[in-house]
Amino acid sequence: MSVAIENFIKAIYNNDSHDIKDTKPGNIAKQLGISSAAATDMAKKLATKDLLHYEKYQALQLTDKGTKMALNVVRKHRLWEAFLFKMFDMSLHDIHREAELLEHQTSDFLADKISEYLGHPKFDPHGDPIPNSNGEITTEDHSIALADANEGQTYVISRLMSDNKEFFEFCALNDIKYRNTLVVSKQFTTNKMTQITIGTNTIVLNQDFTKIIYVDEK
Amino acid sequence: MSVAIENFIKAIYNNDSHDIKDTKPGNIAKQLGISSAAATDMAKKLATKDLLHYEKYQALQLTDKGTKMALNVVRKHRLWEAFLFKMFDMSLHDIHREAELLEHQTSDFLADKISEYLGHPKFDPHGDPIPNSNGEITTEDHSIALADANEGQTYVISRLMSDNKEFFEFCALNDIKYRNTLVVSKQFTTNKMTQITIGTNTIVLNQDFTKIIYVDEK
DNA sequence: TAAAACTTTTAAGTTAGCTTAAAAATTAAT
């Protein structure tokens, strides 16, 4: 299975499992940086391989086989993220970028070695769940959006749901990092932004950023 | 630069720096598992990119630019080998196989991180020298072929110059492993094979294997 | 609900990296 196919399947999986559920060829194409025409072609091809269901003008849906494949790639991606995060001093954004390439060139055998070394972690540094080698994935998620955090409460960052570079720069600047503890001293929300005081540091989360930082109560 | 190009350049580099100096398209093709025709085409293309010198029916020769590129890939390969060898319990053959894929998907940045973590090692687990980030490579090599080892002398394995699976199985069986110490108690050579007694264990190196195990005096 | 706006699909074409088969050149052998 080629890199192009793995990325295509993964994009459908990610779109399907996130809020935005648009898995029509055009939307997948946009995310992969290819033309809609190419995405339509690919969709047709993968349908013949029984990796997804394709019906003209309809959203693409992974078959069980396709889902399994997506989970295998996602597993490798997240294991690499967890591993690089532990081993090296690198930004989450850089780690993501490396994992994006390594995920396609990693045998199941090596993935298992990495997982074993890390003690079979259930989450990566963004807080995203890591599928196990059978393709099973933890769905339990007690985290809430940081924007919805309560004054006076202590939280632990559990999830940074983005692959946007500026977002990670913003996080680095404000010490927002996977598993970091924070105390919310003040919280103020309008429909355009949320202002939060963490310790003595006040940050403003604009609409784009409110829904990608998740925390657990501590 | 594509994986195909990197592998092509690397194959020329490896052939050129080893005993066998045949870098004609046909020989490179054989090693890459592609047709000679494909190799000739590739050679012509890379000549236009100033990565090698191509003259009809002649051996291919890397330019400075081509050599630099080869060294960069070789560096990543050997760093991955050293890293995987240190981190995980895997056979040298498996490590080689993973490194063969990962080398093409590793940024210079990550390579430097790995090198730093390992304390900038000069050799990989096969004893092959690791080029530094400027493409400089240690050429000093005091090792001799195991077949030429002397009776009564103690040696350390410094180099296993092969990527052949059976060879590594043979090594594993006979405890021949990078940096392992061995005492040669008896040595007997014909022009077809070398028989060596290491401790109490007698092994026979056929012609194929005599020139790929190297040792340093201890 | 009909026109306008947008998206998806089809069609035709491109490039990288291969293939096989035959022609051309080199190398080896008698």
Add this chain to the structure above:
DNA sequence: ATTAATTTTTAAGCTAACTTAAAAGTTTTA
């Protein structure tokens, strides 16, 4: 030093993964 064997090159053709442009279909909006 020819002939035979081998290797390299040329030529033609294939497939995966794209592209652009136009046709077909869907969705939005007035």
